[in-house]
Amino acid sequence: MEETEEEKKDEADYKRLHSFPLIRLLFFCFLVLCDCPVQHSDMPEEMRVETMELCVTACEKHATNNESAAKMIKETMDKRFGSSWHVVIGEGFGFEITHEVKNLLYMFFGGSLAVCVWKCS
Numbered sequence: 001m002e003e004t005e006e007e008k009k010d011e012a013d014y015k016r017l018h019s020f021p022l023i024r025l026l027f028f029c030f031l032v033l034c035d036c037p038v039q040h041s042d043m044p045e046e047m048r049v050e051t052m053e054l055c056v057t058a059c060e061k062h063a064t065n066n067e068s069a070a071k072m073i074k075e076t077m078d079k080r081f082g083s084s085w086h087v088v089i090g091e092g093f094g095f096e097i098t099h100e101v102k103n104l105l106y107m108f109f110g111g112s113l114a115v116c117v118w119k120c121s
């Protein structure tokens with residue numbers, strides 16, 4: 001079967017490639033100027049706020065173990081918003097991912113700890 005142009009466009013909108021380099025100096029200037037920990041998000045407002053609260057809670061609860069914090073976030077997101085969520089928590093990393101549209105959050109916690117949450121099924 002041949003795909004129509006509309007199906008190809010829908011598929012292109014469904015998956016997008018984003019690349020976010022980690023540049024600490026610019027990030028700290030950004031934090032000082034706008035006092036906002038979210039670097040990028042395309043989630044709906046309600047989902048974004050809930051995910052941010054979950055990330056902060058997990059990072060505070062598991063302050064010395066990023067792996068446990070990421071596992072807590074992933075399991076909770078899987079239960080609340082369906083399966084196939086991925087979480088990366090750490091300092092000094094870059095990434096390039098493919099994700100579902102309206103399912104990406106990239107934020108910082110406590111200054112230099114980055115949290116990236118996305119859905120890719």
